[in-house]
Amino acid sequence: MTSRTVLHLAEHTHTYGLSLSGLAVRDDRMLLAPDEGAALVGLARGAGGAGADWGDPVELPLAGLVDLPGTAEDEVDVEGIDVTAGHVWVTGSHSAKRKKVKAGTPPEKVGKRLRKVSAEEPRRLLARLPLGPDGLPTAGGVRLPSGRGGLFAALEDDDHLGPFLSIPGKDNGFDVEGLAAIADDRVLLGLRGPVLRGWAVVLELTLGESDGELELLDVRKHFLDLDGLGVRDLVRDGDDLLILAGPTMVLSRPARVLRVREGAHGLPDAVPADGIDLVAELVTGDGEDHPEAIAVLGPGALLVLHDSPADDRLGEHTVAGDVLEGLDVGRSVE
Secondary structure (H helix, E strand, O other), X not given: OEEEEEEEOOOHHHHHOOOEEEEEEEOOEEEEEEOOOOEEEEEEEOOOHHHOOEEEEEEEEHHHOOOOOOOOOOOOOEEEEEEOOOEEEEXXXXXXXXXXXXXXXXXXXXXXXHOOEEOOHHHOOEEEEEEOOOOOEOOOOEEOOOOOOOHHHHHOOOOOOHHHOOOEHHHOOOEEEEEEEEEOOEEEEEEEEOOEOOEEEEEEEEEEEEOOEEEEEEEEEEEEEOOOOEEEEEEEEOOXXXXXXXXXXXXXXXXXXXXXXXXHHOXXXXXXXXXXXXXXXXXXXXOOOEEEEEEEEEOOEEEEEEEXXXXXXXXXXXXXXXXXXXXXOOOOOO
8 A cells, every 4th residue: 555645844945955865764753865955854753653744844954964075065965864773874976977968958069068077076975973862963973085095995996886986877877875874883885876787786884983084994895686776775674674776877667675684784795686575666757756765664664755756746845755555664673
């Protein structure tokens, strides 16, 4: 059964829009990442169970929580959020960006626009923020360096991923779109791209802290046979790992929620197709309603939020997500 839940974003929609890219739910608190800008939005669950509306928005500029790469006005492109007992983890896409061709662009100018690629260093954010008693992150976060000592530097000479670092995410380039914290010092980063001969990539980072910054101690690669799809989100579900899988390129479908058994404790070097269970096939629109983020709301209930939401999901300050009930999710809530 599928129903809708409404997220009340109030004035925050004027600044960041209604397209959402990152999501985490813990108890009755939701953290959202609008697709633009450099802020999170905190919401509180209303009465009514899994399908309740969410409101009381609190804007959380990332510049007030952690020292950002770039400036406070730069777009971070947050794509993954996870909440543990004491921290909020946040990742940017890390991806390069190609100039978008707008509708009505004269044919002779299309090629010129498509030549323009920017490195987008402000997107190279991986941060750990303190979690306050109200379920919202507080100031005093630490992050991984965006240059030397960071993820890009560690992958620069990598045989699999190095050649893709400068390729824009929507061109099957390097693009982080999911995060799951599997220990106090380990996180999984799911890559929308590159997909390598049909195999998606999840990175496992082991982290320390030194001189007020996160320190990258180790990077492991895990290859998953997702039938040609990339990772769009990662969520811990008890001992398992849920994966929102979707196209790496600019396509509308397919979109699936998948399960890797025992994946919340780490992954083997490679996970073949027979080690991955289908949880749900998701409905998508044509050029709209692209499933972008998921969260477990409780036993059997999964929330799906969308990039490029259809008009019928939008109000002046609201956006509606889908609540799928009766699924095999919600095995345990930390």
